[in-house]
Amino acid sequence: MQISIVIPLLNEQESIPELHRWIAAVMKANSYSYEVIFIDDGSSDGSWQEIQKITALDANVKAIQFLKNYGKSQALHAGFEMAQGEVVITMDADLQDNPEEIPEMYKLIQEEGFDIISGWKKKRYDHVLTKNIPSKLFNAAARKVSGVKLHDFNCGLKAYQQVVVKNIDVYGEMHRYIPLLAKNAGFEKIDEKVVQHQARKYGSTKFGAERFAHGFLDLISIWFLSKFGKRPMHLFGAWGAVMFIIGFITAIGIGATKLYKLWYHIPDILVTQNPWFYIALTVMILGTLLFIAGFLGELILRTQKNPQRYKISKVLK
Structure with missing residues (x-):
């Protein structure tokens, strides 16, 4: 099979039939063998009923x-597990991603050998203040922190080699950072393609302004995990050892000064009245705690098991 199209959705009843017809027309025009995988992320409208009608008529x-609603990352994870195509395309179900971009993205993966082609909605039809400006700021920060030079991390339209989606773990709300997850897994050939962005035709967006705050927090999280996720002792242990040594040296200095004054009968305050004594003690305790945190992190990594992050109600094949 050439192409798997993975489409996570939430309450997109009106868009689903039109999107299916559009995808089918593009696939037929290019003579592709394909599958479309809809993942209903706990919709409360008639989205699942529409999907059932389509699966009854179209074997693809x-x-x-x-x-229930588990989030876009979990939906993509489930879709990637099922996908069998040589190239896996992800897109949103709201008709803002254009299926006619798929053939060129497919060629870039298959013929040019890229691991990932990410869509770049250079011209957007979203509200300037609530989505466009925050999106530009978010993407600039993501490029700076991650080192992945993409203009639109959050674009739902992306193309992947199958081996990529089978070797990354999309969890939490990390769907924005799949290219970074792929880079950390060893897939370096990542590029982008300017894609046409459609104005929303039905309903309203399912993501509010809080997604950008969540996005920045996730960016910090994935940066930390990419640097130290497999070696927490390198961070916590190192800082713990440095802090303990600083505190210990300070305590030794206080003790040596005290002995010197005692030897020469120089009047001095009690050790417990010296603020540096408490500073040194605190630094040593913090250093010990950081070292223990690194040690516990190493133990957790060696004993952890991946829990089931979502529960599936039905599967249609």
């Missing part, structure tokens, strides 16, 4: 229904 369409 598969679907997964979550028991």
